[in-house]
Amino acid sequence: MTIEARQISFQYGRTPVLREVSFTLTSGRFHALLGPNGAGKSTLFGLMTRLLALQTGELLMEGRSLRRQPADAMRQIGVVFQQNALDLDLTVRQNLFYHAALHGMSRKQARMRSDQELERFTLTDRANDPVRLLNGGHRRRVEIARALMHQPKLLLLDEPTVGLDVASRAGLNRHVRTLCEQDNLTVLWATHLIEEVQPEDRVLILHEGKLLADGAGHDICEAEGQPGLAETFHALTGAGQT
Amino acid sequence: MKPAHYWHCFVGIQAREWLRFWQQRTRFFSALVRPLLWLVVFAAGFRAVLGVSIIPPYQTYITYETYIAPGLCGMIVLFNSMQGALSMVYDRELGSMRVLLMSPLPRPFLLVTKLLSMGVVSIGQVYVFLLVARLMDVEPPAWGYLAVLPALLLASLMLGALGLLIATWVKQLENFAGVMNFVIFPMFFLSSALYPLWKMQEASPWLYWICQFNPFTHAVEAIRFSLYLEWNGQAFGITAAVTLVLAAMATAGFRPQRTRILSTGGAA
Numbered sequence: 001m002t003i004e005a006r007q008i009s010f011q012y013g014r015t016p017v018l019r020e021v022s023f024t025l026t027s028g029r030f031h032a033l034l035g036p037n038g039a040g041k042s043t044l045f046g047l048m049t050r051l052l053a054l055q056t057g058e059l060l061m062e063g064r065s066l067r068r069q070p071a072d073a074m075r076q077i078g079v080v081f082q083q084n085a086l087d088l089d090l091t092v093r094q095n096l097f098y099h100a101a102l103h104g105m106s107r108k109q110a111r112m113r114s115d116q117e118l119e120r121f122t123l124t125d126r127a128n129d130p131v132r133l134l135n136g137g138h139r140r141r142v143e144i145a146r147a148l149m150h151q152p153k154l155l156l157l158d159e160p161t162v163g164l165d166v167a168s169r170a171g172l173n174r175h176v177r178t179l180c181e182q183d184n185l186t187v188l189w190a191t192h193l194i195e196e197v198q199p200e201d202r203v204l205i206l207h208e209g210k211l212l213a214d215g216a217g218h219d220i221c222e223a224e225g226q227p228g229l230a231e232t233f234h235a236l237t238g239a240g241q242t
Numbered sequence: 243m244k245p246a247h248y249w250h251c252f253v254g255i256q257a258r259e260w261l262r263f264w265q266q267r268t269r270f271f272s273a274l275v276r277p278l279l280w281l282v283v284f285a286a287g288f289r290a291v292l293g294v295s296i297i298p299p300y301q302t303y304i305t306y307e308t309y310i311a312p313g314l315c316g317m318i319v320l321f322n323s324m325q326g327a328l329s330m331v332y333d334r335e336l337g338s339m340r341v342l343l344m345s346p347l348p349r350p351f352l353l354v355t356k357l358l359s360m361g362v363v364s365i366g367q368v369y370v371f372l373l374v375a376r377l378m379d380v381e382p383p384a385w386g387y388l389a390v391l392p393a394l395l396l397a398s399l400m401l402g403a404l405g406l407l408i409a410t411w412v413k414q415l416e417n418f419a420g421v422m423n424f425v426i427f428p429m430f431f432l433s434s435a436l437y438p439l440w441k442m443q444e445a446s447p448w449l450y451w452i453c454q455f456n457p458f459t460h461a462v463e464a465i466r467f468s469l470y471l472e473w474n475g476q477a478f479g480i481t482a483a484v485t486l487v488l489a490a491m492a493t494a495g496f497r498p499q500r501t502r503i504l505s506t507g508g509a510a
Contacts, residue, residue, distance in 0.1 A: 074346035085337030101254015102345035104247025
């Protein structure tokens, strides 16, 4: 699924948060959205998921306008939010069923899809455990499984590794990359952690609401005359790696 | 989207509310203590002070407990709906609200379904209260228990929509205590829940008019009349009209243009 953002600007009151941001996400690829805290990443996600309304500019999902055909677009999007959005008192499977129902899926479809996703994320034996009993890494996996229940073509992940240890972070990142390859899923992974980005990834660098760079990681480094992404990121944003 | 999608979504939201209720069942029963205290303690103290004459829908002299029972049903719905609606927007519900709004189905449908599902749970609480009240000689006709259902649903929808509206529009009232003092208590005391309005008219004409303008009065009267198998078109009409207006305003508050969810989540 190809996603095109055209000249998107957004402001809270009089404070501009995004300034004329334009980019295209290529179908079936992993895209990293890099930016320090406060860069405007979550606002961009808010606009792409209709939690916020577009003020200026246009977002097109496979050529369909998010503004004019929101339901069509929303059916194609799966989201993993920065903050936990699971119901801790419900079981893993109940959380998945709830999401499926919100997308109009029957109980039979929900059972079939949840079996598939739980197996893929090796969570089958935890299906009937309350989410509260799972560790941070497992909860994140449940959130991704949930986001994929309705078989979206675009997966948005807003700093999905916040609060996870190094091993869980790396595991989750690997997992999502596999999804891109297996399911031809378009992924936009927002982060401020350079180690989650590989040189060959498509990288978008956002800083103070402006898109400073857009291209393959190694191309951006070359253009900036920097040896690696961390140095490039630092040079462009003036921020140290956190 | 096809009708089947709406149906699956409706059932899913209801199911989740019941699952949550089951998880928090101790809270369900502890919330029953409040109206039962009013019925057992407050009513016992006040029955001697307050004489209730024969007024519709009652056919004869009634005890004070019988008079306030419908008002206390309204109280259960009032507290639950407000608390539920506020928690939809604030606190831990923040995440699940985002999940709800990510559905491709229209937001007014999602929000009204959510309010209805919360209403159904608090109606369950009302029925448990009415059963206990029966042990205390509050004995409406048997069919009254069924007839009161639409009034209870309407009341819960109206009060849930009001709670949602308050939570969406009034940024200052971010805690339940504030809403309790400025909305719930005035609504409850300035209504016909605890005393008939003619009593209030004797005491103060302007307080009487405030009670008349309070939609909760009409919700309580709709509950009272239905419970005793009498039709009160005025009470139902006003409650339904207010519900429509509040629901329209509350769902309008959740258009993306007005959504504060992201900003309250501290996003940038």
